[in-house]
Amino acid sequence: MALEANFCRVQLDQPGPGGVEQLLCVRRTRLGKTGQQICVGDRVRVEGIDWPEGRGAVAALEPRSSLLERPAVANCSRVVVAVALEQPQLDPLQLTRFLLTAERTGVAVDVVLTKADLLPVAEQERWRDRLIAWGYPTHLVSSRSGAGVEALRHHLTQPGIAVLCGPSGVGKSSLLNALVPELALRVSAVSGRLQRGRHTTRHVELFPLAPGALLADSPGFNRPDLPADPVALAALFPEIRARLSEASCRFKNCLHQGDPGCAVGAEWDRHPLYLNCLDAALKSAAREPKPQTAGLKQRGSRQEPLLDQRLRSESRRRRRQSDPDEP
Template sequence: MSYDLSLLGWTASRAAELPAGTVPGRVARVDRGAAEVITEDGQHHARHSARVRRASAEDPVALPCVGDWAALRPLPEGRYELEAVLPRTTAFVRGGVSRDSRGGLSGDGQGQVLAANVDVVFVAEPSMHSTDFADLGRIERLVALAWESGGTPVVLVTKADLFEQGLDDLLADVHAAAPGVDVHAVSSLRGEGVELVREYLEGSRTAVVLGPSGAGKSTLVNALAGDVVMETQQVRAADGRGRHTTVHRELIPLPGGGLVIDTPGIRRIGLYEMHEGVDMVFSDIDELSARCRFHDCGHDSEPGCAVLAAVESGDLPERRLQSWRKLQREAVWMAGRTDARIRKEQQNRWKIIHKEMRRSGRARP
């Protein structure tokens, strides 16, 4: 099977970055030490070159991921080696943050790229029934990461057919949690909202679908593809949730144009090198801050704090201020961890250089 790479997002600017003697391919799936890559002449299994292995050992962010454009070096018998990852236009990166035994934050300051060269980030949040509302904090976190990635976030309230009542109120809450972001109710089984989703994928645009297990991500991908391209499982009657099915990220070219990346369910996702993402998802708090008495107001107990006044009046939900504080603390903490890791790597490099210099000096007659 042959592919028109322009329909997969290949452009003249990317072609100018291609090393001599290599051919372009887009990563559809990754395995340990190798990747499934789509080229003009079909899909191939390409092992990582030594150069790629060294780069990813130093920094996991350099590891090839789904959505990447790669430079492939032809080998005998029609095989390819993944020689290099071309510069990314966007990258959805999560941090390695977890909770330690004492309830504090822990991690190594390193990141993991979940999807690259993505134009749209679909944040899928299920709405099963009136006693199980959307996790607004999770939406805020994923939208912040989506803004930071360089892609455009879109929130999809999935399984809307299972929501018994109050869907409009739920959508209003989601809008408030993601200012300036498009929000749509979707029922993939009924086909409701699927065409709205498809409009974001015109031409060669690429989207990634992120959300918890049971959010109906694979069902949505199947609806967009018009065929069963990803396995799904039945929703449990007891709580309306499905079980985790997708175990890998995969790039799916759609028949009508566009591409979508399906992903495994996300339980928790840490921030990574956050610059403007948190500010953008909390733009309402940012606007209120301009009216605080002190320009460096921390919105804690300072007099004349417009944010605290908005919470007291009911104009700003206290939950949202607490979420802002949590993500701000995590972003600052991760920035410190990342800087510390970079300093450590630089120190190690200098130690190696100095050791080699001393060894060379001893070797002289």
């Protein structure tokens, strides 16, 4: 399933009459009573098929095995988070936010470090070793020189859907072009002092890497959301999972801020990044209380005054106008 302006393209399990392999279906944004939203990767049932025209209508959505929230992709079996080593410079906090979104799917997560041609080998390897220590299989690639591309293709040639996501301008589409030269996807140069990308890719789209192995290119964005429940954050860090599999914290509701009695401690690379994300998640939970966090009493969770509803939606509207990253 792929989405286009007002239609979705449905890939059939078996060719229909006349060898039709894909159907163009009217896109209803929400389906049935449940109001579920269709996304790329969804398995759907189609009705009212006009075979000669290759058209139909999506009637129902099959249950999903996984869901990546942003970019929205259903049923992926792997998330590949791409960040550049340079242009734009690698930002560990931003990378962590992407990894947290990827972790929420429950599927395998890889890191791809792009533009390796822009850094000396020793520095490339320092980054790679650092990310391996975080708990992620990490690949160094350069679409420009071709370094690492073949090894990555080999790694990704497995049945299922892999999603390539990451900030704008890191070279996701360039990498897809290197992996599948026939594609010739549009890419464009990063701009400005901050070397920000230009949001060149506009839609999520699936491309066949090998029979049965699909890779999705996706539009870059710069600031993935954190989970709504701050308590859910810890389980999304492989380093915390590893420590908790060996020992337990003294308090059951421990938020792992490195206090005495915490089995996770503070002696790990991403500890400050974890604290940063935890603080942001606690603040936003306090702003918009959710049932599961409403009764939460934790150190460091400052209760913020609730903004007037109108003010809140107004400020959200303004943020959206000034920041293309706001959904």
